[in-house]
Amino acid sequence: MPQPAQAASTVPCRNESSLAVALRDIKFAYHSGEADVIRIPQWSLGRNEHCFIAGASGTGKSTFLNLITGALSPNEGEIRLLDQPFSALSVRQRDKFRSRHIGVVFQQFNLIHYLSVRQNIEVAAYFGGSGKELTEDKIHALFAGLQLSEDLLEKRADNLSVGQQQRVAIARALINAPELLIVDEPTSALDASARDKFMELLLATAKASAVIFVSHDPALAGFFKYKIDICDINQAARNRS
Numbered sequence: 085m086p087q088p089a090q091a092a093s094t095v096p097c098r099n100e101s102s103l104a105v106a107l108r109d110i111k112f113a114y115h116s117g118e119a120d121v122i123r124i125p126q127w128s129l130g131r132n133e134h135c136f137i138a139g140a141s142g143t144g145k146s147t148f149l150n151l152i153t154g155a156l157s158p159n160e161g162e163i164r165l166l167d168q169p170f171s172a173l174s175v176r177q178r179d180k181f182r183s184r185h186i187g188v189v190f191q192q193f194n195l196i197h198y199l200s201v202r203q204n205i206e207v208a209a210y211f212g213g214s215g216k217e218l219t220e221d222k223i224h225a226l227f228a229g230l231q232l233s234e235d236l237l238e239k240r241a242d243n244l245s246v247g248q249q250q251r252v253a254i255a256r257a258l259i260n261a262p263e264l265l266i267v268d269e270p271t272s273a274l275d276a277s278a279r280d281k282f283m284e285l286l287l288a289t290a291k292a293s294a295v296i297f298v299s300h301d302p303a304l305a306g307f308f309k310y311k312i313d314i315c316d317i318n319q320a321a322r323n324r325s
């Protein structure tokens with residue numbers, strides 16, 4: 085069960101090599117000449133640390149996640165992931181880095197609906213460089229950890245319940261044992277007891293990864309030691325509100 089929510093806390097500073105994410109002097113606007121949507125002088129997350137990020141609509145949570153996954157590039161500043169200069173990599177290098185080191189669970193899960201569950205996971209494993217034999221073992225372990233029946237493996241993704249899709253999306257995100265897991269508001273379709281169970285499974289399965297978890301739902305903050313409001317780190321949102 086979640087612990088009661090505590091006051092927002094930031095992740096303490098560490099030396100660079102122990103960090104999963106390090107942001108410095110980040111500025112981002114969607115169009116040149118427009119006001120910045122993101123302005124973060126400094127923020128970091130240690131390896132194996134799990135951080136909950138809340139924030140009102142429009143304060144830049146999705147933009148922040150897109151910068152960290154490399155879907156967007158900062159106009160200024162540096163993003164280092166796992167002690168690598170991620171934002172300075174070419175698009176191709178960034179794609180490769182993402183496949184190998186970052187797992188993402190999207191709000192809408194983004195499973196490939198016409199592929200089977202197994203194929204969805206194998207595609208991620210292929211791009212992440214995991215071997216086929218290893219992948220079978222990992223699927224087995226992940227399905228056990230996430231309490232998913234292996235009978236689902238040959239089902240098409242669009243024939244799953246929402247709860248099953250969520251857990252398959254986590255299995256897919258974790259198949260390459262990513263050092264960094266990014267989760268964007270995945271519990272909105274669940275009732276309170278299913279949501280708590282989901283959180284427990286997710287965080288236990290991702291124990292060895294750094295996790296950034298974004299949600300509107302303050303009830304989920306209690307699952308995390310570190311919790312912040314995006315406005316605590318994003319000066320652009322703070323100045324707008």
Ligand SMILES: Nc1ncnc2c1ncn2[C@@H]1O[C@H](COP(=O)(O)OP(=O)(O)OP(=O)(O)O)[C@@H](O)[C@H]1O
Nearest residue numbers: 114115121139140141142143144145146147148300
């Ligand atoms: N593609 C885009 N082009 C221009 N502006 C955008 C674009 N996407 C988002 N914005 C703007 O950037 C700001 C931050 O949006 P973002 O989606 O990151 O917020 P959010 O905190 O994730 O919101 P929500 O909780 O509603 O999903 C908003 O003012 C939004 O209008």
